[in-house]
Amino acid sequence: xxxxxxxxxxxxxxxxxxxxxxxxxxxxxxxxxxxxxxxxxxxxxxxxxxxxxxxxxxxxxxxxxxxxxxxxxxxxxxxxxxxxxxxxxxxxxxxxxx
Amino acid sequence: xxxxxxxxxxxxxxxxxxxxxxxxxxxxxxxxxxxxxxxxxxxxxxxxxxxxxxxxxxxxxxxxxxxxxxxxxxxxxxxxxxxxxxxxxxxxxxxxxx
Amino acid sequence: xxxxxxxxxxxxxxxxxxxxxxxxxxxxxxxxxxxxxxxxxxxxxxxxxxxxxxxxxxxxxxxxxxxxxxxxxxxxxxxxxxxxxxxxxxxxxxxxxx
Amino acid sequence: xxxxxxxxxxxxxxxxxxxxxxxxxxxxxxxxxxxxxxxxxxxxxxxxxxxxxxxxxxxxxxxxxxxxxxxxxxxxxxxxxxxxxxxxxxxxxxxxxx
Amino acid sequence: xxxxxxxxxxxxxxxxxxxxxxxxxxxxxxxxxxxxxxxxxxxxxxxxxxxxxxxxxxxxxxxxxxxxxxxxxxxxxxxxxxxxxxxxxxxxxxxxxx
Numbered sequence: 392x393x394x395x396x397x398x399x400x401x402x403x404x405x406x407x408x409x410x411x412x413x414x415x416x417x418x419x420x421x422x423x424x425x426x427x428x429x430x431x432x433x434x435x436x437x438x439x440x441x442x443x444x445x446x447x448x449x450x451x452x453x454x455x456x457x458x459x460x461x462x463x464x465x466x467x468x469x470x471x472x473x474x475x476x477x478x479x480x481x482x483x484x485x486x487x488x489x
Numbered sequence: 490x491x492x493x494x495x496x497x498x499x500x501x502x503x504x505x506x507x508x509x510x511x512x513x514x515x516x517x518x519x520x521x522x523x524x525x526x527x528x529x530x531x532x533x534x535x536x537x538x539x540x541x542x543x544x545x546x547x548x549x550x551x552x553x554x555x556x557x558x559x560x561x562x563x564x565x566x567x568x569x570x571x572x573x574x575x576x577x578x579x580x581x582x583x584x585x586x587x
Numbered sequence: 588x589x590x591x592x593x594x595x596x597x598x599x600x601x602x603x604x605x606x607x608x609x610x611x612x613x614x615x616x617x618x619x620x621x622x623x624x625x626x627x628x629x630x631x632x633x634x635x636x637x638x639x640x641x642x643x644x645x646x647x648x649x650x651x652x653x654x655x656x657x658x659x660x661x662x663x664x665x666x667x668x669x670x671x672x673x674x675x676x677x678x679x680x681x682x683x684x685x
Numbered sequence: 686x687x688x689x690x691x692x693x694x695x696x697x698x699x700x701x702x703x704x705x706x707x708x709x710x711x712x713x714x715x716x717x718x719x720x721x722x723x724x725x726x727x728x729x730x731x732x733x734x735x736x737x738x739x740x741x742x743x744x745x746x747x748x749x750x751x752x753x754x755x756x757x758x759x760x761x762x763x764x765x766x767x768x769x770x771x772x773x774x775x776x777x778x779x780x781x782x783x
Numbered sequence: 784x785x786x787x788x789x790x791x792x793x794x795x796x797x798x799x800x801x802x803x804x805x806x807x808x809x810x811x812x813x814x815x816x817x818x819x820x821x822x823x824x825x826x827x828x829x830x831x832x833x834x835x836x837x838x839x840x841x842x843x844x845x846x847x848x849x850x851x852x853x854x855x856x857x858x859x860x861x862x863x864x865x866x867x868x869x870x871x872x873x874x875x876x877x878x879x880x881x
Contacts, residue, residue, distance in 0.1 A: 392709075392729070392730040392731075392762070392763060392764060393727060393729060393730065394695075394728070394730060398521075398579050398580070399577060399579035399580065399584075400577075400578050401548065401574060401576075401577050401578075402574070402575040402576045402577075402578075403548060403572035403573055403574050403575060404573070404575050405539050405540070405541075405572065405573045406539060406548075406571060406572030406573070407538055407539065407558055407571040407572065409557070410571065410572060415548075417521075417577055417578075417579065420727070422727045422728045423692075423711075423728050431727055432727060433491060433518065433520045433529055433530060434492075434520045434521050435490070435491060436490040436491065436492060436548050437490075440761075441699050441700060441701065442699070443699075445580075450697060450700075450709075450730050452761045452762065452763045453763055454552050454553070454554070454748050454749065454763050455552065455553045455554060455651070455748070455749045455847070456748070456749060456751065456752060456760075456762055456763040457554065457763075458554060458557070458761075459703070459752070459759060459760060459761035459762075460701055460761050463761075465557060466554075466557060467538075467550045467554050467555060467556075467557035467558050467561075467569060467571050468490070468550065468554055468557075469490060469550045469551055469552055469554040469555075471761060473700060473701040473704065473761050474697035474699065474700030474701065475697055475698070475699045475700070476695060476696070476697050477696040477697060477698050478695075478696045479693060479694075479695050479696075479711055480693045480694050480695075480696075480711075481692050481693035481711065482692070482693065482739075486693075496619075496677050496678070497675060497676045497677035497678065497682075498675075498676050499590075499646065499674075499675050499676075500672070500673040500675075500676075501646060501670035501671060501672050501673060502671070502673050503637050503638070503639075503670065503671040504637060504646075504669060504670030504671070505636055505637065505656055505669040505670065507655070508670060513588075513646075515619075515675055515676075515677065531589060531616070531618045531627055531628060532590070532618045532619050533588070533589060534588040534589065534590060534646050535588075543678075552650050552651070552652070553650065553651045553652060553749070553847070555652065556652060556655070563655060564652075564655060565636075565648045565652050565653060565654075565655035565656050565659075565667060565669050566588070566648065566652055566655075567588060567648045567649055567650050567652040567653075568588055594815075594873050594874070595871060595872045595873035595874065595878075596871075596872050597786075597842065597868060597870075597871050598868070598869040598870045598872070599842060599866035599867060599868050599869060600867070600869050601833050601834070601835075601866065602833060602842075602865060602866030602867070603832055603833065603852055603865040603866065605851070606865065606866060611784075611842075613815075613871055613872075613873065629785060629814045629823055629824060630786075630814045630815050631784070631785060632784040632785065632786060632842050641874075650846050650847070650848070651749070651846065651847045651848060654848060654851070661851060662848075662851060663832075663844045663848050663849060663850075663851035663852050663855075663863060663865050664784070664844065664848055664851075665844045665846050665848040665849075666784055686807075686827070686860070686861060686862060687825060687827060687828065688793075688826075688828060714825070716825045716826045717790075717809075717826050726825060734799055734859075735797050735798060735799065736797070737797075744793065744795060744798075744807075744828050746859045746860065746861045747861055748846050748861055749846070749847045750846070750847060750850060750858075750859050750860055750861040751859060751861075752859075753801070753857060753858060753859035754799055754859050757859075765859060767798060767799040767802065767859050768795035768797065768798030768799065768802060769795060769796070769797045769798070770793060770794070770795050771794040771795060771796050772793075772794045773791060773792075773793050773794075773809055774791045774792050774793075774794070774809075775790050775791035775809065776790070776791065776837075780791075
C-alpha cells in the first residue's frame with residue numbers, strides 16, 4: 392500500500408454500471424524524505440471504502456487486490472482506499488502531516 | 490484509476506480474435522499539478538467501454554481489473570476506459586479541462 | 588496496451604518448458620509526443636501471438652492479461668503481442684511510423 | 686521481490702476489517718549501485734509476515750502475490766514482507782547494510 | 784519479460800515457509816540502447832527456475848505470472864527467472880553481452 396492525501400473528488404456520470412454508488416476520490420501519493428512527507432507520483436482516482444474526507448492522509452491498495460473489498464468485488468477497479476492514516480512513525484518520530 | 494484525455498484511435502487489422510469489435514482508443518494520462526491538468530506518463534491503447542469520443546476526459550482501469558467489464562471479460566486486455574469525467578474538484582475548485 | 592516496435596528477437600535455449608515453441612520478440616515501446624512516435628521505456632521480451640515481423644509496429648498486453656491468449660494460457664508469461672498496428676491517428680492525422 | 690529497509694510503522698485506526706491485527710510497517714526500497722545499497726523508489730506500507738523489526742533489511746512481494754501468505758489471504762493487500770535478509774552478495778562480496 | 788544479468792544472490796534465513804529451498808538470485812535488468820546492453824531499473828530478487836549462474840543473462844517474469852511455474856505455484860513470489868538468454872538480436876546483429 393502507499394500513503395496518499397485526499398485532495399479532491401471526481402464526478403463521472405457516464406460510467407461502468409458497477410461504479411454506481413462509488414465515492415470516487417482524487418488522491419495524491421506521498422513518500423517520506425528526510426523525515427518529511429513529500430508528494431510523489433501521479434494523482435489517482437480511488438474508490439473510498441473507509442468513509443474518509445478531503446485533506447485526510449490515507450493508505451490505498453492497487454491492482455487486483457483493490458477488488459478484495461466488499462464494495463469493489465468483481466468491479467473494474469484498480470485502486471481503493473483501505474485505511475485512514477493516524478500516524479507514520481520513522482525512527483520513533485511521528486512525521487508531520489502535510 | 491487514472492485520468493486521461495482521449496487523443497486518438499488505433500487501427501489494428503491483424504489482431505487477437507477477442508479484440509474483434511473493440512473500439513481501441515489512444516489516450517494520454519493526465520495528473521494535476523498546482524490545480525492544473527498536465528500530461529504525464531506514456532500514451533496508452535485502451536478499450537472503450539463507455540462510448541466516449543476524442544477530446545473527452547476519461548478515467549481508465551489497468552491490469553487484471555481491466556477484464557472485469559462485460560466486453561473485456563477473459564480477453565488479453567490490460568487497459569479499459571470505465572467512465573467519462575465530468576469534473577475533477579481539488580480543494581473545492583473544478584480543474585479546467587485541457 | 589502499449590504501442591511498440593519489433594526491434595529483434597531473443598534466443599533462450601534453457602528455459603521453462605511452457606516456453607517451448609514460443610516466438611520471443613524483442614520490442615521497444617513507443618509513445619507519441621507532438622504527434623510523432625518516440626521510444627519510451629524499457630525494451631521488453633514478448634511472446635508473438637499474431638505472427639508479426641521485425642520492424643512492424645504492434646500493440647502488446649502486460650501482466651496477468653498476457654495469459655489470456657490460447658498460446659500463453661497458464662504459462663509464466665507477462666507480455667504478449669496482441670495486434671499489428673496499421674495506424675495511430677491523433678487529432679485526425681495518422682502518426683508516421685518510426 | 687525487492688529489497689527494503691524497515692524505517693518505521695504506520696498506525697491506521699479506521700481501516701478495512703481484514704487489516705485488523707496486521708502489523709503495518711513502513712519500508713524504503715533499496716537497490717545496489719557500485720556494490721553499495723542506495724535507497725530507490727517510493728516508501729511503501731507493507732504487512733509484516735515474518736516478525737521483523739525497525740532497521741532490518743527485508744524482502745517484500747507486491748501485487749496479487751502479496752495475498753499468497755496465510756495472514757494476507759483474500760485481503761486487499763498489495764505488499765507483504767516475506768523474508769529478513771541476512772546478506773546480499775554481489776560478485777562474491779557481501780554488500781554492507783545501510 | 785525483461786532481460787537481466789544475474790549479479791549475485793540473496794540469503795534470507797527467517798522467511799515465509801513457501802520460500803524454503805528456493806534459490807534466490809539478485810538480478811539487474813538490462814535494456815538495449817544504440818545496440819548495446821545498458822543496466823536500467825531496480826535490482827530485483829528473483830527465484831531461479833532454470834538453474835542459472837552468476838554472470839549469465841536471463842529473462843524473468845513478474846507479477847502473478849511469476850506463480851505459473853511448478854516451483855513457485857501458490858507462493859508469495861512476484862519475480863521468477865524463466866530462461867537463460869543465448870542471444871538478443873537487434874536489426875540482425877547479436878548484442879554483445881555485458
